[in-house]
Amino acid sequence: MTQRRTEILYRICWTMALLLLAVPFVFPFLWMISGGFKSTTEIFGAPTLIPRVWRFENFAEVFTYQPFARQYFNSLYIAATVTVLTLFIASLAGYALARIRFAGAGLLMLFLMMALMVPEEVTIIPNFFLIRAMGLIDTHWPLILLPVFGPQGVVATFLMRQFFLALPRELEEAGKMDGLSRFGVWLKIALPMARPALAAVAIITFLHSWNLFLEPLIFLSSLEKFTLPLALSNFNDSYGLPLWNLQLAATSLAVVPILIIYLIAQRQIIESFALSGVKG
Amino acid sequence: MASRDNAARPASAPWLSLKAREMLEAWLFVSPTLIGFLVFFLGPLVAIFYYSTTEWNLLSQQATFVGLRNFQNALLENPDFWHVVRNSVIFALGLVPLNMALALSLALALSRPFFGVVFFRTVFFAPVVTSAIAWAIVWKFMLQGEGGAVNQMLAWIGIDGPNWLREPNWAMAAVIVTRVIKMVGLNMILYIAALQSIPRDYEEAAALEGASRWQVFRMITWPLLAPTTLVIMVLTTIGSFKVFDHIYQMTGGGPENGTLVLAFYIYQQGFKFFNVGYAAALALIMFVIVMALTLVQVMLRRKEME
Numbered sequence: 403m404t405q406r407r408t409e410i411l412y413r414i415c416w417t418m419a420l421l422l423l424a425v426p427f428v429f430p431f432l433w434m435i436s437g438g439f440k441s442t443t444e445i446f447g448a449p450t451l452i453p454r455v456w457r458f459e460n461f462a463e464v465f466t467y468q469p470f471a472r473q474y475f476n477s478l479y480i481a482a483t484v485t486v487l488t489l490f491i492a493s494l495a496g497y498a499l500a501r502i503r504f505a506g507a508g509l510l511m512l513f514l515m516m517a518l519m520v521p522e523e524v525t526i527i528p529n530f531f532l533i534r535a536m537g538l539i540d541t542h543w544p545l546i547l548l549p550v551f552g553p554q555g556v557v558a559t560f561l562m563r564q565f566f567l568a569l570p571r572e573l574e575e576a577g578k579m580d581g582l583s584r585f586g587v588w589l590k591i592a593l594p595m596a597r598p599a600l601a602a603v604a605i606i607t608f609l610h611s612w613n614l615f616l617e618p619l620i621f622l623s624s625l626e627k628f629t630l631p632l633a634l635s636n637f638n639d640s641y642g643l644p645l646w647n648l649q650l651a652a653t654s655l656a657v658v659p660i661l662i663i664y665l666i667a668q669r670q671i672i673e674s675f676a677l678s679g680v681k682g
Numbered sequence: 683m684a685s686r687d688n689a690a691r692p693a694s695a696p697w698l699s700l701k702a703r704e705m706l707e708a709w710l711f712v713s714p715t716l717i718g719f720l721v722f723f724l725g726p727l728v729a730i731f732y733y734s735t736t737e738w739n740l741l742s743q744q745a746t747f748v749g750l751r752n753f754q755n756a757l758l759e760n761p762d763f764w765h766v767v768r769n770s771v772i773f774a775l776g777l778v779p780l781n782m783a784l785a786l787s788l789a790l791a792l793s794r795p796f797f798g799v800v801f802f803r804t805v806f807f808a809p810v811v812t813s814a815i816a817w818a819i820v821w822k823f824m825l826q827g828e829g830g831a832v833n834q835m836l837a838w839i840g841i842d843g844p845n846w847l848r849e850p851n852w853a854m855a856a857v858i859v860t861r862v863i864k865m866v867g868l869n870m871i872l873y874i875a876a877l878q879s880i881p882r883d884y885e886e887a888a889a890l891e892g893a894s895r896w897q898v899f900r901m902i903t904w905p906l907l908a909p910t911t912l913v914i915m916v917l918t919t920i921g922s923f924k925v926f927d928h929i930y931q932m933t934g935g936g937p938e939n940g941t942l943v944l945a946f947y948i949y950q951q952g953f954k955f956f957n958v959g960y961a962a963a964l965a966l967i968m969f970v971i972v973m974a975l976t977l978v979q980v981m982l983r984r985k986e987m988e
Contacts, residue, residue, distance in 0.1 A: 413796070416791060417798065420791060420798075420802050423788075424802065424805045424806070426863050427805050427806055427808060427809060427863060428805055428808075429831075430809075430817070430820040430821060430824065431808070431820075433820060433823070433824060433831055434816075434819075434820045434823075437820075437823060445829075446828075446829045447829070448834075449829070449831055449834045491714045491715055491718070492715070494711045494712070494714065494715075495711060495712040495714070495715035495716075497711060498707070498708045498709075498711035498712050499712065502704055502707065502708040502711070503704070504704060504705045504708035504709070505705065506709075507708070510712060510716065513719065513724070514715075514719065517719060517723050519920065519972060519973065519976045520723075520727070520969060520972065520973075521920065521923065521924035521945065521968065521972060522924070523924055523926065523944075523945045523948050523949070523965060523968060524727070524730065524965045524966075524968055524969045524972070525722070525723060525726035525727055525730065525965075526948075526949075526952075526965070527726075527730065527733060527948075527952050527958060527961055527962050527965055528725070528726035528727075528729035528730055528733060528962075529722060529726050530952075530953075531729075532721070532722070532725070532726065532729075547718075547722065548722060550718065551715070551717075551718025551719065551721070551722045551723070552718075552722055552723065553723075555715065555718065556715075556719075559715055584704075584707040584711075585707075588711070609811055612813065613812075613813035613814065613815075615813070615814065615815055615926070615927040615930070616926055616927065616949070619930075619949075620949075620953055630813070631813050631814075631815040631816070631927070634813075634815050634816060634819060635815055635819070635930070635931055644819075644822075644823075646823055649819055649823075650819070650820070650823065653816045653819050653820065656813070656816060657812055657813070657816045660811060660812070661808065661811075661812070664804075664808065664811050665804065668800075668803075668804045668807070669800075671811065672803065672804075672807055672871055675807075675810065675868060675871055676871045676872060676874075676875045
């Protein structure tokens, strides 16, 4: 009985500690949303979590201050394109690396491993000149090409390879007997079975593209081509000081939908990231 | 065997042996990845060696060969460089242990089911899916000297908080802590996955023999976690050396270059001051640092495995 009681007490203490620790993880989101509704005077006055006066106009001004709807759409379609392309290319390469024995596979793996270790900052300067030589400055192309073929694409390739390694061989043999080509086996047998892996890769890739910052910062200059993270850092007055309420309103608009999707699919999303760590 | 080979050989390419055909298919499958890798990674990596030996005049857009001048400048002449390396090292030394210790503690608390476990996992992981820019914007807002939420809260318990992002030492601490809060969920999840793969029998057997919680952790759990710990250490250290967006949004490298770290310095030199050759040399130095860190840890890991 006493042991049970200490156990319960222990639990309560732990839970209290965890709740306290959760504050810096949760409070910023609440403060962001609250700040988005406040007036400038209230933002710098005594702090209140619930705004005294709700300024819904902030959210309208976000869209007139810069082409925010357009920027939102840019982020969406770029992330979607990057995700689809990555799924296609990474599952092809991942399949070959896992299921076909061919000369050079080992060396290729080694090279790809290298790409995993090297930060984008290292190759960004030559890539800038490459993109400029291709005439693609201030277009969305580098934001699609670099993530698909860069380290993030390699992560995706590895995840797909890990999954395909565990695929039972009999299924492929059966497919070949039925006269399917390699491509057919990949498309009709391997891919449908890889749905969980494809979902994991899709989640990680989409979020990576959605949150990409260095590349947009370097390659984009026209406001209507900006992506969301770049747009968010751009709510400043003529002195370069942040327009806090607009910036927080815009940040809420960018973060809350992702947060809602995360809350709905949190299990799947967390598992995808857990998978991505196993790659090392 | 022979009959199966025949069955698998398509009518469309009868002149190729099965092995050659397999080979061709494999290379076709990996070719998009391979071409992308050569064009956007390996090519640039080789080019960085060339760029690092040049000096650029932005007006003429001409590169002049200057040999090792840029490296000489970075390593011997420009005091900024060592200041930046020092900042990067401080950032890593602050972030990596803090992140890993917190991640492990959280994972130990949340690896077994109990009422509310999903809630806590969800909460601690939420910043991971949030963009670093958004996270940095909100924290910059909360860390303002006057009227910032953090200082208002500190005032309740009688502490007069500093102007966090305006004083070099506090700014660095603030950037490290907010970055840890942003990223710790990822390592927590990796640790939880590892903890869940440890058979409970070991720990239960030890507990039955009268081992305390701490002893069970020290003698059983921690050694079994070693491979995971090393992977997490590599990933977190590399991650800390490439931190950019967080710094860009929160401090812009300031105040007094107090948070100017390597990744930000490369961006600043290359894309703000257009010292392209110098920035390329810096990038190469960063490459060497990251590679060295990785290799050391891979070797440690191999040793551990043996």
